[in-house]
Amino acid sequence: MEQTQKVEKVLLCAPRGFCAGVEMAIKALAWMVKAFEAPVYCYHEIVHNKLVVENFKSQGVVFVDNIAEVPEGKPIMLSAHGSAPEVVAAAKANGSYVVDAVCPLVTKVHHEVKVRSKKGYRIVYVGHAGHEEAVGTMAVAPESIHRVESVEDVAQLPEFEEPTALLAQTTLSHRDWADVADAAKEKYPDIFTPTRSDLCFATTNRQAALMQIANRCDAFVVIGSANSSNTNALAQLARESGCESVYRVNGPEELPTDISGIVGVTAGASAPEHVVQAVIKQLAPQDGVEEVTVTQEDEYFPPPRNLRNLLSGLEAAASLALGQHPSNQPELPDRYLDASSVLVD
Numbered sequence: 001m002e003q004t005q006k007v008e009k010v011l012l013c014a015p016r017g018f019c020a021g022v023e024m025a026i027k028a029l030a031w032m033v034k035a036f037e038a039p040v041y042c043y044h045e046i047v048h049n050k051l052v053v054e055n056f057k058s059q060g061v062v063f064v065d066n067i068a069e070v071p072e073g074k075p076i077m078l079s080a081h082g083s084a085p086e087v088v089a090a091a092k093a094n095g096s097y098v099v100d101a102v103c104p105l106v107t108k109v110h111h112e113v114k115v116r117s118k119k120g121y122r123i124v125y126v127g128h129a130g131h132e133e134a135v136g137t138m139a140v141a142p143e144s145i146h147r148v149e150s151v152e153d154v155a156q157l158p159e160f161e162e163p164t165a166l167l168a169q170t171t172l173s174h175r176d177w178a179d180v181a182d183a184a185k186e187k188y189p190d191i192f193t194p195t196r197s198d199l200c201f202a203t204t205n206r207q208a209a210l211m212q213i214a215n216r217c218d219a220f221v222v223i224g225s226a227n228s229s230n231t232n233a234l235a236q237l238a239r240e241s242g243c244e245s246v247y248r249v250n251g252p253e254e255l256p257t258d259i260s261g262i263v264g265v266t267a268g269a270s271a272p273e274h275v276v277q278a279v280i281k282q283l284a285p286q287d288g289v290e291e292v293t294v295t296q297e298d299e300y301f302p303p304p305r306n307l308r309n310l311l312s313g314l315e316a317a318a319s320l321a322l323g324q325h326p327s328n329q330p331e332l333p334d335r336y337l338d339a340s341s342v343l344v345d
């Protein structure tokens, strides 16, 4: 669809799009697709992006919301958002090859929940109701966790006799987190908080880049799916920064035709870069694109250990079949592989 008004310029946020956790999860699922006969099953959307999920469906991946839907013995991948301990156990009991693509930064929060709950803490957890990451984290110690989302939720919590800890979903809007955290610290002055908040680097970097340009923009386009928490946090932040026209879109086909002036563009952590480029092409800015970089991200999360072992074993077997010595095999080329490149056209 053609733009009816002129976009003057695009201010493009950096960092944007795929984070290290999403890169790892997408590549891990792609490795699973290569290693096993179809179908590979994936518990929950591998990442919260409609286009990525559709792409994997076209590669023969079946997404399920219940492990009971997976036929016995079939390979299962667990999503990047982290799964409840009983889901992990059910997947393993299914007799399948199970790879958990949980982001290590979500695992860190699970670990903290486990440790604090064992020590008898009451945990005030800031997270969105029903979000898969929050559901999985709360399931680690349901009897110890109290989920809150607002200052009012904190006010309604009882006084606890036990020590308290404050933990959070990794993808919250910084402002949502800060207000609720302040309220919790006021209510429980001795509350334990990790040295760095649980909001992950990818979330905070993308929000910082947006804040850097929001006041220069007439409109803002945030690329990502409706169920992506960090995408919604970006859109919310753009609105709170005074930008009146904020559009969350899956891709260029959802852009409004009357967008004009200086347009900010960013993408949530699970949105592919080729979609960003397609959006810019559709916006067709007359004065071009100015990329505004607040920091470089060079984090890399390797594939889950059992997947690495499996792939190395397959590589070694393939070398033997070719008459090569397995030790001559190069390291798994995962690090230098771009997750966008494993999504088929």
Ligand code: SF4
Binding pocket: 019, 020, 021, 022, 080, 103, 104, 105, 106, 170, 171, 200, 201, 202, 203, 230, 269
């Ligand atoms: S947004 Fe943060 S927590 Fe989520 S996958 Fe990316 S790095 Fe991990």
